[in-house]
Amino acid sequence: MTLNTFNLPDVGEGLTEAEIVQWKVAPGATVSVNDIICEIETAKSLVELSSPYAGTVSELLVAEGETIEVGTPIISVEDAESAPEAAHDGGQGGAASDAPVHDGGPDGDVDRVIEADAEAAASPQDAIGTADDAPVPVPRMPGEFSGAESGAAGVQAAPGTAAPEVTPGPLVGTGPKADAVKRRPRKQQGAPGAGHVAPSSGAGRPASGPASPAPAAQAPAPAGSTAPDPAAPATRESAGRSAPQPAAEPPARVNPLNQLINRVLAKPPVRKAARDLGINLADVPATGSAGEVTKQDLMSYQSQRDAEQDGADSFWADRKVLGGGRIERIPVKGVRKATARAMVQSAFTAPHVSIFVDVDASRTMEFVKRLKASRDFEGIKVSPLLILAKAVIWAAARNPSVNATWSDDEILVKHFMNLGIAAATPRGLMVPNIKDAQNLSLKELALALNDLATTARAGKTQPAQMQGGTLTITNIGALGIDTGTPIINPGEVAIVAFGTIKQKPWVLDGEVIPRWITTLGGSFDHRVVDGDLSARFMADVASILEEPALLLD
Amino acid sequence: MNSSRLPAAEFDVEEVVRAAHPADTADLEPGTEMLRVLSPDGTMASGLTARIAGETVDFTPYLAADAEHLRSLYRDMFLIRRFDQESTALQRQGQLALWVPLTGQEAAQIGSGRALAPQDYAFPTYREHGVALTRGVEFAEILRLFRGVTNGGWDPRERNFHLYTLVLAAQALHAVGYAMGMQRDQLADPSLPPAASIAYFGDGASSEGDVHESMVFAASFDAPVVFFCQNNQWAISVPSSVQAKVPLAQRAAGYGFPGIRVDGNDVVAVEAVTRWALEHARSGRGPVLIEAYTYRMSAHTTADDPTKYRLSRDEQEWQSRDPLVRLESHLRSAGLADDTFFGDLDAEARTMATELRRAVLAMTAPDLADRFAAVYAEPHPLIQEELRFFEQYEAGFADEGKHA
Numbered sequence: 001m002t003l004n005t006f007n008l009p010d011v012g013e014g015l016t017e018a019e020i021v022q023w024k025v026a027p028g029a030t031v032s033v034n035d036i037i038c039e040i041e042t043a044k045s046l047v048e049l050s051s052p053y054a055g056t057v058s059e060l061l062v063a064e065g066e067t068i069e070v071g072t073p074i075i076s077v078e079d080a081e082s083a084p085e086a087a088h089d090g091g092q093g094g095a096a097s098d099a100p101v102h103d104g105g106p107d108g109d110v111d112r113v114i115e116a117d118a119e120a121a122a123s124p125q126d127a128i129g130t131a132d133d134a135p136v137p138v139p140r141m142p143g144e145f146s147g148a149e150s151g152a153a154g155v156q157a158a159p160g161t162a163a164p165e166v167t168p169g170p171l172v173g174t175g176p177k178a179d180a181v182k183r184r185p186r187k188q189q190g191a192p193g194a195g196h197v198a199p200s201s202g203a204g205r206p207a208s209g210p211a212s213p214a215p216a217a218q219a220p221a222p223a224g225s226t227a228p229d230p231a232a233p234a235t236r237e238s239a240g241r242s243a244p245q246p247a248a249e250p251p252a253r254v255n256p257l258n259q260l261i262n263r264v265l266a267k268p269p270v271r272k273a274a275r276d277l278g279i280n281l282a283d284v285p286a287t288g289s290a291g292e293v294t295k296q297d298l299m300s301y302q303s304q305r306d307a308e309q310d311g312a313d314s315f316w317a318d319r320k321v322l323g324g325g326r327i328e329r330i331p332v333k334g335v336r337k338a339t340a341r342a343m344v345q346s347a348f349t350a351p352h353v354s355i356f357v358d359v360d361a362s363r364t365m366e367f368v369k370r371l372k373a374s375r376d377f378e379g380i381k382v383s384p385l386l387i388l389a390k391a392v393i394w395a396a397a398r399n400p401s402v403n404a405t406w407s408d409d410e411i412l413v414k415h416f417m418n419l420g421i422a423a424a425t426p427r428g429l430m431v432p433n434i435k436d437a438q439n440l441s442l443k444e445l446a447l448a449l450n451d452l453a454t455t456a457r458a459g460k461t462q463p464a465q466m467q468g469g470t471l472t473i474t475n476i477g478a479l480g481i482d483t484g485t486p487i488i489n490p491g492e493v494a495i496v497a498f499g500t501i502k503q504k505p506w507v508l509d510g511e512v513i514p515r516w517i518t519t520l521g522g523s524f525d526h527r528v529v530d531g532d533l534s535a536r537f538m539a540d541v542a543s544i545l546e547e548p549a550l551l552l553d
Numbered sequence: 554m555n556s557s558r559l560p561a562a563e564f565d566v567e568e569v570v571r572a573a574h575p576a577d578t579a580d581l582e583p584g585t586e587m588l589r590v591l592s593p594d595g596t597m598a599s600g601l602t603a604r605i606a607g608e609t610v611d612f613t614p615y616l617a618a619d620a621e622h623l624r625s626l627y628r629d630m631f632l633i634r635r636f637d638q639e640s641t642a643l644q645r646q647g648q649l650a651l652w653v654p655l656t657g658q659e660a661a662q663i664g665s666g667r668a669l670a671p672q673d674y675a676f677p678t679y680r681e682h683g684v685a686l687t688r689g690v691e692f693a694e695i696l697r698l699f700r701g702v703t704n705g706g707w708d709p710r711e712r713n714f715h716l717y718t719l720v721l722a723a724q725a726l727h728a729v730g731y732a733m734g735m736q737r738d739q740l741a742d743p744s745l746p747p748a749a750s751i752a753y754f755g756d757g758a759s760s761e762g763d764v765h766e767s768m769v770f771a772a773s774f775d776a777p778v779v780f781f782c783q784n785n786q787w788a789i790s791v792p793s794s795v796q797a798k799v800p801l802a803q804r805a806a807g808y809g810f811p812g813i814r815v816d817g818n819d820v821v822a823v824e825a826v827t828r829w830a831l832e833h834a835r836s837g838r839g840p841v842l843i844e845a846y847t848y849r850m851s852a853h854t855t856a857d858d859p860t861k862y863r864l865s866r867d868e869q870e871w872q873s874r875d876p877l878v879r880l881e882s883h884l885r886s887a888g889l890a891d892d893t894f895f896g897d898l899d900a901e902a903r904t905m906a907t908e909l910r911r912a913v914l915a916m917t918a919p920d921l922a923d924r925f926a927a928v929y930a931e932p933h934p935l936i937q938e939e940l941r942f943f944e945q946y947e948a949g950f951a952d953e954g955k956h957a
Binding site for chain 1 (some may be wrong): 610644645646650651755805854855856857858860861948949950951952
């Protein structure tokens with residue numbers, strides 16, 4: 001019985017990390033070699049990973065939704081007696097599964113190894129037959145998510161007896177990492193006599209000089225670690241790396257390349273700036289792609305140093321959390337990048353005008369409550385968003401210009417409503433839309449909303465579902481926000497923000513009473529929708545929330 | 554709230570392409586005659602003739618369609634596809650750095666590879682696993698390259714099969730140069746058997762300058778070379794319709810040598826046409842361009858995701874033209890092979906896959922010293938000194954890491 005762990009491989013060329021999107025197996029499940037175990041998302045694509053081991057899943061080491069570095073163990077598979085191959089021929093099979101792992105192990109196992117090997121060699125046909133009992137899928141080819149049948153070539157071989165042969169081989173193909181290089185610790189290279197090392201490292205910080213100087217030469221460095229050399233403040237680097245130089249007669253030949261190798265990497269302008277600022281580059285945390293100190297690193301280090309001098313450090317004491325710098329870097333990529341691009345495009349091309357209206361949505365709340373209780377809507381999730389969606393469709397028909405597109409020389413008024421719903425999804429902001437929402441009954445609309453939300457939340461929204469939107473609702477109320485100024489989805493001219501609904505004091509017939517109040521916010525492209533039109537549209541939407549019965553007319 | 558435009562880059566390109574080339578593949582196909590013997594439904598024609606450069610050429614003498622031969626063609630295609638699948642799985646399990654799948658192109662590769670004579674010399678891209686099989690390269694040797702434990706994998710001179718070219722289109726120049734060399738060897742020693750070289754490339758590489766240059770040279774010198782272009786429709790994510798406004802085979806006319814488009818999923822036709830072309834080249838009549846019209850049914854490499862740029866509908870359309878399916882249905886309907894044959898083949902493929910997995914897992918990374926040993930044929934004092942320095946440097950680390 002052996003526990004094999006599978007480390008996250010680099011499935012692309014030089015990828016450094018991936019997110020576990022979905023596990024296809026659970027602890028206790030039986031897997032064969034090449035069975036799909038999970039789906040991961042890399043910077044390049046969604047990829048299915050297959051198991052290199054046969055056995056029983058013992059543990060999933062990474063949760064869904066977690067982003068991990070290449071090389072991190074993700075699953076452990078127990079090579080147990082209960083594995084299907086083993087079950088076929090009992091204890092013998094178990095030994096066969098164990099064999100390669102114990103190779104070279106305790107003597108007791110060696111016989112069994114030989115036996116198992118001999119068995120495998122003698123009768124490959126039998127071994128294949130064994131595999132037939134537990135059919136293993138032929139590995140899928142990349143990019144076959146479309147449901148096209150794999151291979152398609154009639155009879156396909158299954159990777160049969162590969163299972164027992166698998167040993168946890170070395171992970172290759174991870175390549176050099178694109179992120180900051182980690183410096184490997186160097187051996188302490190004292191003089192050949194071991195006794196010499198002790199005094200020099202007395203300062204608690206062992207000198208890490210590449211060559212081995214005489215102890216006498218090495219001693220001054222740790223001792224005067226405050227600042228022996230004004231030109232280069234005392235640091236690990238100066239202590240460790242410049243120490244060898246004064247050595248009068250190094251016992252081993254010092255290769256000048258060593259000094260180059262140990263030098264802190266930085267481009268000449270950064271070096272000069274550091275010199276001008278009196279900063280030792282070795283003190284600056286390097287984030288460059290090849291482990292070099294970048295200009296940014298230097299600047300953040302300096303601002304950090306300034307802060308220290310101002311005594312404000314006690315307040316920002318936890319800056320180590322940010323990796324030593326004062327600025328946290330979040331790479332802009334994927335959905336974030338696309339969102340940013342689209343927002344800038346929209347905000348700087350369409351002149352936005354935003355208006356707000358407070359609404360007494362108490363009747364909407366009652367209506368929703370009644371719908372939930374009605375037999376017709378049994379099992380369907382109903383929320384005030386449904387009423388708002390219906391209200392927007394109704395109001396757009398009365399004010400058609402809000403359901404339009406601006407194209408410089410003409411305005412395209414859409415006589416259909418592809419109603420977009422902005423959704424926060426695991427992959428970022430998505431705006432899938434409900435096609436021809438104007439044709440849907442209340443119930444159909446409710447179903448469409450549910451469907452859209454489920455798909456988006458599962459991260460399975462297809463590009464086509466996000467194209468061709470005509471008007472968008474963003475439900476910021478779901479997050480407890482009263483209102484905001486939404487930015488129009490590019491290609492549209494109006495967006496409605498639905499604030500949270502909560503009980504507030506409201507004046508009705510001269511009396512203050514608690515009512516369910518919400519705020520509607522709307523942004524409109526002023527090139528198409530003028531103030532009075534946007535006001536009429538918002539008032540119409542509000543009127544439905546105040547009295548859903550108006551939908552009946 | 555923007556995201557109707559989310560994965561903008563890919564879809565924009567696709568839309569532009571679709572707007573500019575409505576129904577692209579359909580456009581190209583009727584224009585040019587595509588040579589075919591074995592149709593997708595498995596029926597086999599008895600002969601094959603075509604008009605090439607104004608002359609009628611009869612390919613019938615080059616057709617090899619006896620039962621034994623067809624079965625061996627099927628076996629090669631089946632094994633190479635299984636090899637492809639196992640290699641893809643090994644990559645996904647972290648055992649290979651990268652894999653370049655060939656699924657869909659088995660007929661083009663096996664058919665052309667089997668047409669080669671021992672003295673012919675092939676210059677592959679990095680996808681020609683099928684041709685490698687026909688030249689006797691071991692599967693494990695190929696995977697050594699993709700596991701990153703060798704710079705080459707096999708000795709090209711032993712199999713007349715050059716090392717994989719990773720910077721594509723360069724191999725077309727190599728093939729023409731080699732052909733011109735063979736031409737000169739034969740002038741010097743007429744007893745040598747007539748031979749030709751064959752340059753493999755794809756529709757993507759056909760857009761690169763190297764291919765143009767090599768075709769100009771080949772035509773100028775009547776070099777004994779066959780340009781074998783597998784038009785698999787996709788240069789990574791760019792459809793071939795963007796790169797070629799006329800069928801690729803027609804480009805040969807501009808250089809002044811024959812160009813033929815053959816159904817790249819018909820292994821029998823590919824073999825016959827390649828045989829004819831090689832003979833054409835060997836007999837001193839100059840180069841030939843063969844465009845094998847096929848489809849890359851999988852990703853460009855394991856680092857690629859084709860669902861981002863092509864439609865599953867197109868993929869499914871090509872499923873029906875699968876090279877293995879059509880030969881299998883012919884073998885079955887003509888009674889040339891039975892379940893025993895397919896069952897045995899299946900078992901053979903499994904054993905192969907198992908052995909392959911074992912071999913890959915047993916591969917070890919070369920020593921640092923091996924790198925230095927490959928610089929000069931004989932020991933060299935400077936290299937020796939550098940090796941000593943590196944060994945000393947490596948030994949200086951406190952942790953026990955492999956060199957990254």
